[in-house]
Amino acid sequence: MSQEKEKTIAAISTPIGTGAIAVIRMTGPDAISIADRIFISPHKKTVAGCPGQRTLYGWIQTVKGERLDEVLLLVMRAPHTFTGEDTVEINCHGGMYICRRILEALLEAGASMAEPGEFSKRAFLHGRMDLTKAEAVMDMISAQTAYSLKAAVNQLSGGLYEKIEALRKKLLNMIVEVEVNIDYPEYDEVPEITDEAIQRGCREIADEVETLLATAESGRMLRQGVKVSIVGRPNVGKSSLLNMLLREQRAIVTSVPGTTRDTLEETLDLGGIPVCIMDTAGIRDTKDEVEKIGVERALQSLEQCDLALLVLDASRELLPEEKELFEKVKARPYLILLNKMDEGRQSAEKLVKVFPQAEGRILEISAKQGYGAEALAERVKSLFFGGEVLMDDRPMVTNLRQKEALIRAKEALERVMEQANFEQDLLVIDMRQACDFLGEVCGRSTQEEVVTEIFSRFCLGK
Ligand SMILES: Nc1nc2c(ncn2[C@@H]2O[C@H](COP(=O)(O)OP(=O)(O)OP(=O)(O)O)[C@@H](O)[C@H]2O)c(=O)[nH]1
Ligand SMILES: [Mg+2]
The missing domain is CATH 1.20.120.430 (tRNA modification GTPase MnmE domain 2)
Structure with missing residues (x-):
């Protein structure tokens, strides 16, 4: 570390917006003395006079003496703090304006604005945590699913x-x-x-x-989401499947083949697993210029996904084009979803005779009746995360x-x-x-x- 004395940094730690309380955090060698410049206690206590880890009640005022807010001050002494340095946390009322004024008062009293991630960086530099843990803190904050x-x-x-x-x-x-x-x-x-x-x-x-x-693959998918692409011929129920999984009418569904013309991406929580799912245009030969681009995008999405969901329509016979499409799909990790089982003339049992390689990868669903999402979640879990792997504490x-x-x-x-x-x-x-x-x-x-x-x-x- 450099010989130069480190700066004392401060930032608003709670999210922007109005809440009951907010936390402004300050850390560095001068955290205690800077706090004393703007904190006044009704009991004449000072931050410097506070041993070890303490909570103080009082007021924050500007350097010039204008009272800003009634607060609780958490005083934490080095080295037993998150950053390893003296740290003061101000618990104030949660308005954005109050927070900004208190932060300005801290800067005026000698603190500097913290850079993004600087608290964690200091924790790392002071040996309070290694890089994997610093990254884990970031991941925890951005985690979307269980x-x-x-x-x-x-x-x-x-x-x-x-x-x-x-x-x-x-x-x-x-x-x-x-x-x-x-x-x-x-x-x-x-x-x-x-x-x-x-x-x-x-x-x-x-x-x-x-x-x-x-x-690493499972780790990446848990952080960024499993990239899932829904593909199939027009009108098989791809958009209905998306809507079922999202539990909202996100995509337009009609009985007109070729309804979806562009790819549509959404994120969702599939039984605890984060998923970025893409609904795509039904794949067919078409003269329509717009639809053509949509089909190209669908094929592109198929090539880039972690998991392809090939949707087939159980209410009619399989088309020769669907067999062709299967050849493309099986180059990726895939599942076949036999949709419209409520009107089903097909079954997984029959289908496996046509696609023997797909044994164990065919699921019967009905997007219209909202049936099959749980089985799909289970299958995704076992495909990518070995089912139980997530249950133990194996490092990832x-x-x-x-x-x-x-x-x-x-x-x-x-x-x-x-x-x-x-x-x-x-x-x-x-x-x-x-x-x-x-x-x-x-x-x-x-x-x-x-x-x-x-x-x-x-x-x-x-
Ligand atoms: N009976 C039944 N009908 C369904 C089911 N899922 C979808 N449909 C119907 O099938 C038709 C097409 O559904 P979409 O979800 O628009 O199909 P798509 O695959 O997105 O079609 P394109 O966007 O044209 O490629 C609609 O009339 C839906 O109501 C189902 O599980 N059962
Ligand atoms: Mg559609």
């Missing part, structure tokens, strides 16, 4: 952090052993690590990294930054394994890199640690 929140809470409680730290420590120990043998061959009490042991160790770590990487990779660092770590470990016959001083270069990339996931750097560890473990160069 499972998104669960994944974020999991991460905040340190599942991913602990897993990666354990792998990193294991690798670090191997590096230390290799380096000691290279740098101090005369120290006989240090056991030599064999090439096989290095290979085996790296293989084990690479396998665990692979397991973590396998969770939730964003691209974490994923990329892990991929790099794995590549470095693979390089170690490919170089089985090389000198150990060459292997250690890639081992160090793998270690750095693992550290990057949690925002740690490794260089110094290796040195410290060497000297502390073997008491070399006393």
Whole structure:
């Protein structure tokens, strides 16, 4: 950290709008003295005179002495605070105007405006939390559904952090052993690590990294939503399905084939899983210029989705075009929804004879009668999240930054394994890199640690 004294920062922490109370947060080395410049207590108490963690009652006034609001002040002393610095939280009345005036008073008394995310950044810089946890805080705030929140809470409680730290420590120990043998061959009490042991160790770590990487897709979907595309021939009930899932008449539904001409995107909570769902134009050959573009967009949406829902109409026979469309759909993860079962002449049983590969992927629904949404939610859960996986507390990779660092770590470990016959001083270069990339996931750097560890473990160069 720089030698320069850190600024004391302040921000309104509650959302914009009117509420019963609002919280203005200030953190930094001068938080206590700045608070004392604008806080007055009827009992003549000062913030500076407040030991440890306390709540004070009183008034906020401007530096010039204009009273603004009656407040509760939460005084929290470093280092046991979110940011690791002295922190003062002002609980004031929840009007936007009051909040702004109090914030202005704080700035006038010496605080600076906080940048977005700066409180969490400080918590990270002061070692109060690692990067995965800082990201988890952001994810919790933006979580839209039960499972998104669960994944974020999991991460905040340190599942991913602990897993990666354990792998990193294991690798670090191997590096230390290799380096000691290279740098101090005369120290006989240090056991030599064999090439096989290095290979085996790296293989084990690479396998665990692979397991973590396998969770990245689920993690991304829980954060950003599963991209679902509803496709099918015109008039099969795609828009009705969208409306059923949203529980509102969002899309226009008519008995005219070709009603939907543009793609329509909505987000929804499907049994706890966040879903970005797209209703599309019915796919058919058409001379209508507008509809043609709609069909192209439908095909595009199919190519980009995490899950395709192919809707078929159970009230009529299957069309040859629908068999063609199935060929496109099955290139993606997919489900077949046999709609209009209330007028059904078809059944899943019959359909599976036409599409034997789709066994276990056909659901009977009726969008009109609102039947089938729960079964669909269950199927999505088991398709993408292994059903029960979400129930335990297994660590999950939730964003691209974490994923990329892990991929790099794995590549470095693979390089170690490919170089089985090389000198150990060459292997250690890639081992160090793998270690750095693992550290990057949690925002740690490794260089110094290796040195410290060497000297502390073997008491070399006393
Ligand atoms: N009986 C019955 N009719 C349905 C069902 N779902 C949709 N329909 C009817 O089928 C017709 C077409 O429904 P839409 O939802 O507009 O179909 P679509 O696939 O979006 O059609 P396009 O936008 O033209 O591609 C409407 O008259 C709906 O009322 C169902 O489950 N049962
Ligand atoms: Mg439609």
